[in-house]
Amino acid sequence: MLxxxxxxxxxxxxxxxxxxxxxxxxxxxxxxxxxxxxxxxSLDSMGFVTFITDVEERxxxxxxKDVYIxxxxxxxKYPGAAQLSGAMFAEYLVSLAAS
Numbered sequence: 001m002l003x004x005x006x007x008x009x010x011x012x013x014x015x016x017x018x019x020x021x022x023x024x025x026x027x028x029x030x031x032x033x034x035x036x037x038x039x040x041x042s043l044d045s046m047g048f049v050t051f052i053t054d055v056e057e058r059x060x061x062x063x064x065k066d067v068y069i070x071x072x073x074x075x076x077k078y079p080g081a082a083q084l085s086g087a088m089f090a091e092y093l094v095s096l097a098a099s
Contacts, residue, residue, distance in 0.1 A: 002062065002097040007090045010062060014054040023050055030086050038083030059097060067096050 002010075012030040019027055028034060028042045035041045037048055056069045069092075078088055 002094055004090050004094055006062075007059075007093045007097070008086065010058050011055055011086065011090065011093075014051055014058060017054065018047060018050060023047055032085065032087035032090075034086035036084045036086060036089055038081075040083070055093070059093060063097050065097075069093075069096070 015028050018024045024047045026042050059067045
């Protein structure tokens with residue numbers, strides 16, 4: 001079972017990879033308060049979609065399962081949230097990995 005810290009490290013690996021490849025320009029330290037989606041996010045729409053896809057692939061390799069990130073599930077889990085934080089996304093990923 002993956003812990004929150006495992007998932008946060010996985011998310012950071014993904015961000016670092018996107019930075020190295022030039023898909024995002026600024027480094028984003030993944031933390032509980034990091035804004036991944038919404039106002040103040042360092043990720044543009046293309047960067048966010050690529051980040052989600054990359055995290056999903058990494059999570060699949062790490063768990064050995066077919067795990068799918070469904071953005072509407074995040075909306076249901078956090079209704080009315082104006083931003084997606086690192087903590088919110090990590091919590092969601094931990095629950096996906098456990099199911």
